[in-house]
Amino acid sequence: MPDKAPITVNVETKPTATILAPVGEVGYHEAPTLQQAIKSAYDKKPKKLIVNLTGVSYMATPGLATLVEALQIGKKTNTPLVLCGLTDRVRAVFEIARLNTVFKIAPDLDQAMTT
DSSP states (O other): EEEEEEOOOEEEOOSEEEEEEEEEEEOOOTHHHHHHHHHHHHHHHSOOOEOOOEEEEEEHHHHHHHHHHHHHHHHTTTOOOEEEEOOOOHHHHHHTTTTGGOOOSSSSSSHHHHH
């Protein structure tokens, strides 16, 4: 079985928000990369953190746990966290875990910027 490609996390800093855009599958081995990117973004004290999941084709439990941790950090630091661009497959995982009721989820980046 071939090794999966590692996840990459693109970072874009705007005056009103920091946008993280992971690309790839977020499983057990990839979640720490996303976790580090989130922590680095919060260290820079953004006004809002947006995680654009358009490029994420699959998310396992560690990826969900990483985003829950990000939500907790956001609440402690009073920094809004907005998820956007969930694919049907990723949205289904959020709905099964009932996390769609916990997170602010926007359909796309434009709406996430104004949420």
